[in-house]
Amino acid sequence: MLCDKCKKNEAKVYYTEIVNGEKSEQHLCEECATELTSFQMGASILNPETSLGSLLSTILGNYHGNPAQEKERTGKELHCDKCGMTYSEFLRVGRFGCDHCYDSFDKVLEQSIRNIQGSDAHTGKKPKDFESKTDKIIKEMPEIDKLSIRLQDAIEKEEFEEAARLRDQIRKLRKEEINNA
Amino acid sequence: MLKWYKEPAKNSDVVISSRIRLARNLRKYPFSIKLSDEQAVLMVNEVKESAKTIEQQTERKYNSSNVNTLAEIDKTAMVERHIISPLLTAKEQSTGLILSEDEKISIMINEEDHLRIQSVTGGMNIYEAFRMANKVDDITSGIFEYAFHEKYGYLTSCPTNVGTGLRASYMVFLPALTAAGRVGKLIEELGKYGIALRGTYGEATKSVGSLYSYDEVEDKVHRSYGILRYARQLTSGDAMTLLAQLKLGLDLELIKPKQEFNVHELMMDIQPGNLQCHQDKNIGSIQRDKIRADYIREKLPEII
Ligand SMILES: [Zn+2]
Numbered sequence: 278m279l280c281d282k283c284k285k286n287e288a289k290v291y292y293t294e295i296v297n298g299e300k301s302e303q304h305l306c307e308e309c310a311t312e313l314t315s316f317q318m319g320a321s322i323l324n325p326e327t328s329l330g331s332l333l334s335t336i337l338g339n340y341h342g343n344p345a346q347e348k349e350r351t352g353k354e355l356h357c358d359k360c361g362m363t364y365s366e367f368l369r370v371g372r373f374g375c376d377h378c379y380d381s382f383d384k385v386l387e388q389s390i391r392n393i394q395g396s397d398a399h400t401g402k403k404p405k406d407f408e409s410k411t412d413k414i415i416k417e418m419p420e421i422d423k424l425s426i427r428l429q430d431a432i433e434k435e436e437f438e439e440a441a442r443l444r445d446q447i448r449k450l451r452k453e454e455i456n457n458a
Numbered sequence: 459m460l461k462w463y464k465e466p467a468k469n470s471d472v473v474i475s476s477r478i479r480l481a482r483n484l485r486k487y488p489f490s491i492k493l494s495d496e497q498a499v500l501m502v503n504e505v506k507e508s509a510k511t512i513e514q515q516t517e518r519k520y521n522s523s524n525v526n527t528l529a530e531i532d533k534t535a536m537v538e539r540h541i542i543s544p545l546l547t548a549k550e551q552s553t554g555l556i557l558s559e560d561e562k563i564s565i566m567i568n569e570e571d572h573l574r575i576q577s578v579t580g581g582m583n584i585y586e587a588f589r590m591a592n593k594v595d596d597i598t599s600g601i602f603e604y605a606f607h608e609k610y611g612y613l614t615s616c617p618t619n620v621g622t623g624l625r626a627s628y629m630v631f632l633p634a635l636t637a638a639g640r641v642g643k644l645i646e647e648l649g650k651y652g653i654a655l656r657g658t659y660g661e662a663t664k665s666v667g668s669l670y671s672y673d674e675v676e677d678k679v680h681r682s683y684g685i686l687r688y689a690r691q692l693t694s695g696d697a698m699t700l701l702a703q704l705k706l707g708l709d710l711e712l713i714k715p716k717q718e719f720n721v722h723e724l725m726m727d728i729q730p731g732n733l734q735c736h737q738d739k740n741i742g743s744i745q746r747d748k749i750r751a752d753y754i755r756e757k758l759p760e761i762i
């Protein structure tokens with residue numbers, strides 16, 4: 278087969294391209310394929326993430342079907358309460374509108390983030406003074422409950438000296454409570 | 459302090475620079491696509507203010523400015539020097555920049571994310587680049603409340619960046635692989651490891667494409683030097699091709715300069731925007747090609 282582009286050389290490369298969900302196929306010789314890919318590399322510098330973002334929305338679109346059908350079925354479309362972004366708008370632009378979008382679209386997002394990033398939970402750096410929900414809940418607990426959680430934690434980590442210390446502290450607090458009552 | 463391309467650095471023949479980018483957003487504003495013009499002005503001003511605190515806590519001097527009000531030519535020159543992105547210059551909304559005096563650290567304000575913290579070092583030194591960007595991030599995270607999610611990490615406008623918001627990159631010069639037609643294969647291989655390879659000076663590397671033997675390379679390198687030495691008009695595409703071949707010759711020690719010579723600095727200086735900034739006036743393209751040739755002749759070292 279001859280190359281679709283130069284119509285001179287033997288086609289050796291089967292080239293498939295998906296841009297914003299539109300698929301095109303070509304049979305190319307090595308020379309034309311190299312030219313085409315390096316041209317695309319050049320173009321993608323202008324906005325390298327556009328392609329990634331639309332790639333993601335393509336993947337999401339495939340997973341969760343057409344949002345318009347979903348809308349017909351349930352009567353309302355998935356959307357973000359805070360910024361007003363709808364799911365179909367997100368699939369179109371590949372960008373979120375605010376921090377809350379990540380919670381609003383959590384259900385449909387989780388699987389895709391795992392596919393793209395290899396994990397769905399962040400384990401790296403945290404901003405200074407960041408307090409997680411768990412931290413916050415623990416902070417508002419009565420002292421005894423806090424100590425019990427730390428005791429559990431110490432036992433799991435086999436830090437038995439620390440566990441013994443915590444156990445004694447809990448006993449002491451219990452006794453005080455009884456006395457006060 | 460020396461600019462990154464003037465610093466002596468490790469493996470700088472192949473790895474021209476190392477870069478880190480951190481994408482960050484402020485909790486209190488909507489992300490880029492939902493940000494109103496009024497909010498953009500407020501956000502840019504608020505972030506620009508942080509330059510003072512960053513300066514106090516690092517050993518560098520910083521300048522902050524609005525990007526959307528700059529002249530087109532100044533924006534182009536900054537894009538050519540990789541200080542800001544084409545996306546930032548294309549925005550009509552209020553946009554800003556905090557830039558260290560040595561151009562090693564910059565924060566683009568209101569690009570795709572509210573903050574794009576970037577750092578660059580010459581040669582192969584990604585850890586130093588990371589250290590610099592991370593330090594600035596520590597400082598700004600003490601000033602602003604970032605959009606951060608317990609499960610997903612740092613939240614970004616595009617979900618492909620969510621998590622650390624970090625991107626690390628090397629700018630590499632691969633003339634022989636390009637000539638041997640192996641770049642396509644390399645892109646494929648690297649892809650398996652989550653590494654993307656993109657062309658920057660596409661034109662420059664493409665034309666080294668027909669070199670085969672060592673003798674041919676040596677001949678081509680000297681021819682290129684000759685043209686750079688004597689040409690009276692050079693387009694930026696031609697000049698980049700010739701300089702890329704000259705760089706290859708210098709790296710392979712086929713030619714040795716008598717005077718100190720920084721080929722990468724010259725490559726940036728002769729881009730249309732930068733050349734025009736040096737000239738301090740608006741010039742036509744033929745005039746510019748003449749000035750470019752003059753400029754190169756002036757900077758080109760003699761060779762042994
Ligand atoms: Zn062909």
Ligand SMILES: [Zn+2]
Nearest residue numbers: 357360375378
């Ligand atoms: Zn939202």
